[in-house]
Structure formats: C-alpha cells, structure tokens
Amino acid sequence: MTTIKTIGLLGGGVIGAGWAARAALTGHDAVICDLDPEAERKVGEVMANARRAYARMTLAPLTDIGTIRVVRSIEEAAACADFIQESLPENEEVKIPLLARADKVARPDVIIASSTSGLLPSRLQSGMVRPERFVVGHPFNPVYLMPLVEVCGGDKTSDATKQRAMEFYRAIGMHPLHVRKEIDGFIADRLMEALWREALWLIHDDVATAAEIDDAVRFGPGLRWAFMGTFLVYRIAGGEPGMRHFMAQFGPTLKWPWTKLMEVPDLDEELLEKIVAQSDAQAGTASIRELERKRDDCLVSIFQALRGHDFGAGATLKSFEERLFKFAGATAAPSAKPGEPLCLIRTRVDPAWVDYNGHMAESRYLQVFGDATDATMRHVGIDAAYLQAGMSYYTVETHIMHRREVHEGEPIHVTTQVLGADDKRMHLFHSLHKTADDSVLASAEQMFLHVNAKEGRACAARPDVLARIKELAGLHAALPRPEAAGRRIAMPNR
C-alpha cells in the first residue's frame, strides 16, 4: 500500500475546497479539478479560513502544509492521486459518468470516495470497472473542522476499501462513522432533514421566525447535542429507572397530533420569500465571511472545551494532536542559528483570551509562554515516547513582566533564549512580541527541573536532549542578557 500523499479532488465548491484545506493542513498535496475560472480564488479563501481556525484550534506542531493546485480535467486530478474524493453536484447523472472516468485513470490501489449527502453508493459505483474501491465518505461543512464523516459502501464495495478509507479519515483528524446499511440520506442528514421539515412548517404557519427557531435550538437542545445525542440525553432524563422508564413516560407522546410531519410543506414562492426575508433579518449586516469566521471560532472553542473532558469532538481533537506530536517527535528539529533566539510560536490573540476590559487575561500570557516551552522541548528532541516514559521538564519558578497591552486578533510571537542549563535544570527567558512592530509585550523567566514522574524525583535529562540544550545555551550566550532576568519584586521604597 502506497503512503497517501496526493489527494485528487473532483469538484472545488464549498465541500471540495474544504477537503483541500483539510488535506493541505494535514500535510497532503491537493489537486482539484474544477472548471470555474474563479476556482483558485475561492479555494484560497476557504484555505485562509482554515489556516486561521487551525492556528486557534491547536498548538500541536502541524506537519508541513501541503500544496493546492487547480486543474481542468478529471483525468489530470485522478491520475496523480493516492486517494480520490469526489464533491460534484448532487446529481447521479453528473456523478456516475465522471466517477467512471476517474476510475479509468486512477492507479488500481487508489480509493475513490464520494462526498454525496444522500445518493446511494451502489448506484454511484455502477459505471466503474473497479467498483470495489468506491465508497461514500460524507463530510459536513466546514469540512476542515467538522469531525464527522459517514462512511457507507455499496453492494460492490470491498471491506478493505471501507477500512482503509476510515483509517485515512482518522489520520486527517476526522471521526468516521460506519453506516452499515445503504440508505438515502445516510444517518445525520435524515435527522437534520426531519428537524428542517418541522422548522419549515413552523415558519409556514407563522408560529415562529427563522431567528426564533434557531434560538430554540441553540439556547436549548442544541447545547446538549454538541456532546451527547438524543438517546443519551433522554436516558439521563429518565433518571435512575433508565431508558425503559423514559420510553414508558414519553413514548405515548409519539401518538399526539403535535406535528405536521406527515405532510411536506409546499415550497411555493410565498413560503420561499418568507424564509429568505427572515433569514436576511436574522443575519443583519453580517456577511457570509463574518458568519463563517464566527462559526469557526465557536467550533474551535467547543472542540477545545470538550478536549478537556476527552469527550465527543474533544476526543477527536485530542487523538489528532497526539498523532501530530508523534509525527513531530519522529522528525528532526531545525537547528538554531547562532546569535538568534528561538522563535517557535507564532499565533494571534484569541477572542476567548480576552477579559471584560478587552485585554488579554494574565493567565493567557503564561499559556502562550507554556506553549513556547513545549515547543522548545520538542525542538531539543523531547517527543511523545520521551513523555510517555515519564520524563519531562517541570516548571519550578516563573517571573513574568507585563510591559504593554495587547488586543484581540493581534498577531504575536514568542522568542526564547536559553540562559543556562545543567544536568537537571533548564533556565529559559521567553519574550512575547507584537508581530507588527516587534515590541515586547511581556516576558517570562522560567526555571525547569527535569523529572522522572514515575519515580517522583528529579533526574538528569537524556544525553542527546541535554547536548542540544547546552548547544543552544552556548549559541545564546552571544545574545545580550535580558535586563529583566534575575529580577525580584519589591515596592520602590524597599
């Protein structure tokens, strides 16, 4: 089996561009076939959103970002690909012949997946010479952030294809869900569609506006759906007596004449106009780009919130980061230049870091300095295996100086000077800079002790790690010693 490096993407709309961004940010090269003369610009915009989101989502070391190239023929994208993902319009008459063309030129071991949200894989694979390599991999928008991908095979799909597709999706940070039975709409879209039909009726009957319906979701059941589905939520509502009790209590409401779901609302011009007007009112002056960024920021913050609980989408992010750390540990760190401090962290002030005064909260400064310490540790060769063996540097002392304020969204970076080291100690001086003018916003002098956490005692660092730290200390000795190093806190009159 060849390593998957180049992803052939058929179709460069919102979904195809989202795949391109996810592929590139996980170190793959994307070749997109799209005939739209504006395709490069549109894909570039999605990639910009995705880079921004990843910079906020994780400080794990991203692999080298891959390239994205737009081509004009299905054959060109398919012939060079190690994995093909089709995201063409939702129409069998479009998809079937183009998938067949891709099948003709792709290497025999290459999987061809379709992003279809509702068409049956058995039909989509019907024009292929090698239908066993075809599978549905249905993602959600934005593809570069949403973890779910529904994997569903057709009659002729091989088990190996499903397994390999799921492994690939996991490797690019997704949560594959195997849809075992072929069914129109798979699972998630059927559930979304049910809710959507009911919502359309509520608008049709003037019960509620689009904004009110959205509020009923996002201040209510939607909050729980972000980490627990309907069944687990209802199980908890049933209390100690469990699911049978819940079903006995609430099952009968199924018979109530609550819903008009038995009919489908007629999407005539009047209803359409009402929905469009209400949606315009809800969005107010926010552009789609602004709404996209709000959506991405909220998603990223929710992933981070759930990561602490190792639950749902947080568990997906956590295992993605573990892969990144492992990969980074296996690759050589770039060597430092003499006479220059390390610069391993470049980011922006996240909206979630900002306090009620609009300033970055003081604990977030230390978080960024902590990220710089982690990056320094990786730089000197401390990898996942080293940490798993219980070895690490622990912070014993920190001295922070605040010099200037910084506001939301401001690009910032950290420089790190190794002030000294012995077998067990490492002495660092981090400076946080505003990238725009390189001014120093804050500094942190830190002393670390190397420990064997399993034995609960200090111990010497591994010789190769120690050698790299001492090499850095030697190189950095040429730099001026920071004025704030060795400072003590005192009232001016002491």
Next chain:
Amino acid sequence: MTTIKTIGLLGGGVIGAGWAARAALTGHDAVICDLDPEAERKVGEVMANARRAYARMTLAPLTDIGTIRVVRSIEEAAACADFIQESLPENEEVKIPLLARADKVARPDVIIASSTSGLLPSRLQSGMVRPERFVVGHPFNPVYLMPLVEVCGGDKTSDATKQRAMEFYRAIGMHPLHVRKEIDGFIADRLMEALWREALWLIHDDVATAAEIDDAVRFGPGLRWAFMGTFLVYRIAGGEPGMRHFMAQFGPTLKWPWTKLMEVPDLDEELLEKIVAQSDAQAGTASIRELERKRDDCLVSIFQALRGHDFGAGATLKSFEERLFKFAGATAAPSAKPGEPLCLIRTRVDPAWVDYNGHMAESRYLQVFGDATDATMRHVGIDAAYLQAGMSYYTVETHIMHRREVHEGEPIHVTTQVLGADDKRMHLFHSLHKTADDSVLASAEQMFLHVNAKEGRACAARPDVLARIKELAGLHAALPRPEAAGRRIAMPNR
C-alpha cells in the same frame, strides 16, 4: 410590585428540583411541594450537582445561596411564594385542578408559571379565578444550567405577566424565548420530537444503533447547533448567493422519499426492547449520576467557550455574570480578621485545567491566582461601576513558585496576604493550598499598578479603596513574611 424572593415550586421531580437549585443559587428561597417521602434526598442530590456545576461555571460572586424547603401541600407552597412554578406530571387532569388550588391562595400579584413541555396554556389556566397571571415557562433539563425557557401565554394571559415572567427568568440567568402562538409542543420540543421520530425509525429498520445515531449528531450537526440554529447554518452553506440560493439547491430534497416520517413507528415491545438494550450498551458501566456530571461538565465548558465569543449561550452566561458583579459591588464586603490572610477563592481542579500528564497546566495556576486578585479587588470595594469608569489595578510583575502537584477534582483554595501598598501600587502574595491538608501547592507574588485605562496612565486608587487596602496591609503585617517573597530566579551556581 414585590421583589421576588421566595419561589413556590409545585412538584419536586427532576424539573422541579432543577428549578429549586437554580432559584437557590441565584439567591432565592425555594419552597417545594412534593409528596414523595424521598423528595428531600432527591432535591439535595440535584442541588449538589448544581453547586458543583456553578463552582466550575463562574467565578463571579454568587449571591448568598437561598434555602430549599419541602412541604406537603400545594397551599403551603403557594401561599408564601412571590413567584410560582409548577412542574407536575404532564397530564391536564393533574395540572388544571392543582393550578386552580394554587391560584386560590397565592397573592394576587404573584405569577403562576407552568413547566409543561407540550400542554396548551389556555387549557391549563381554565380553572383559575385569575387566569391573567398564568403563563407557560417551559425549561430544559438540567434546569439549573440550560438557558432556554419558552414563554407562552394562553388566551387570558396578560402581556404584563409575560413581560414580568421573562424578566424574572433573565434575572436567574436564563434566555427566555417568547412563543407568540399557542401550539402543542411549543417550538423546541416539536423540533426535538421530529428528530426523535426519525431516530426511532432508524433503530426500527436496523439502519443504526442508538450509539451510532448519537455519534451522527454529536460529531456532526449537533456541534453547530450548540451556537447556531439550522437556518443560519444553512445560510452559510448557501455561500455568498444567500438563502434563496440554498433553498433552490436543497429545497427539492424535501420531495425525496428519504424519510418515513409520514408514519409513526409502532412502539411495540420488540422495538422498546431493542432501544433499551442499545441504550444500555451505549451507557456501558456509567451510572446516571456519572452521566449527569459528564453532561454538566461539558455544558459548563461549552458555556465558557462561547462566553469568549459573547455568542449564544455564552452571551447568556456573560450577562448573568454582569448582574452578579453588579450585585456584589452593591453589597458590603466582609471585613478581614486580624492575623489571618484573606481566603476568597475555594474551588476544585477542573478537568479542563489538566494537561496530557494529568497535572494542572501552569497557566491555570495563574488563572486561579488572577481570580484571587479579582476577589481581593472586589473585597476592597472595586465594583462594576469602578471598572466601567476605566479604573483598575493592572498586573505588572508576577513571581510564581511551584511546590507540589495537584490532580483533577482536588479541592483547592487561595489565601492572600497584602504585603504592601502605596497610592498607585498594590503588592500581594497569593498561596494556593490543597484544601485536604492545607499544604501549599504554589505561590504567586504580584505587583499591581493602579491605572486610568481611559487616559492610559497610572493614577492613585480612590481614597476608600486605598484605605481598605492599607487597612489590610496593616492587619497582614502581623503575619510572617512569606519565605518566597522577593525571590529571584537563578541557577544554583550563580
């Protein structure tokens, strides 16, 4: 209009107990009528969950926690109440006569609200002498955390009742949604019910298990529903051409034969057994209590994540905290005892604070010390008005010592010693203790400068604030000076 202080709760099940916990944690006294001899224990368990969740959710100063008392008659609960909330079984024949009895004894200016998730207010108010004071206020489980409350009046409900009920719900940290048209199931439950029916069909037809359906929600659309509803999500999916384009593209799928929603699955013993078995398998060995805590922890983390973006449920939490700060600013701080440091922060190590090694991340130490600084500022009289005028203490320098590790869930507290102060400077020494044995885990010596942020310069603190700080410094001068105060970082050989 009397201030609302005592909440009369009719029914002490999961919903009634949730109201009691929310009421008590927002400074109200709850009087619950429930005939279950175990009611006190059950309400106490919900209250324990709620206290735990609030301790993690906010470091805003909670008002004094109210009392919860269980009584055995509707009249006793209704007669002493300033606001009545009914959460009896979902059955008109139970609710209508009991609401009428409450109406007879309640003071005329008292609102009577029902937690019903689906019954019509016009029918529920039909037995009342004063139906104009009746309104539906439909909450979601857990009531002490979920922001949404659907407010719906019947034919005879007055506008004043709806407005006052919404104001009260806002004051206790909720997001009231006015349901303008009386309809079975209101808005949110109709949407949930639509999704639930579709989910039951998926199980019935062996397309997916309960756990798979839940995963399809929580790794997919559920993540977006936590902060944006269906309409805004679809608007974004439509891209720049907007909602009309989206509807044109996806509207036709409404006609597809995707769904069996037109029928209602027969909830026979076989389907019931299948759902119960799948739900048991999904929950594994986790008890309902464990699942409740997981749910609450995830909700709290999501609220905090969204608070940073001032969006959705995060905006609700933010405005609730602003009320708390305002209220705390208006009340006098307790005076310190001589010879004792301040102890204003008691909390636990939140799961989200813990890093990949199972230890509290270093930036979280500074976050807790920052909370202790905020509490100290409130203690000396700095309130919301003071901060809004642009006056505050800014951290200029921090020296942290790490002494012992601390693990997830461990109760911790911070003591604070005022080491010195002049007109513009405040010098504090915080110690973080493990509450179990009072051992010191870490310390932070900090120097603050009093600033006028609007003018961008240092300035003297307000005389009354300064007087309180100097009073504390005088009292604390009797304490031993911390060994770590004034320490500088250095390698041992320097």
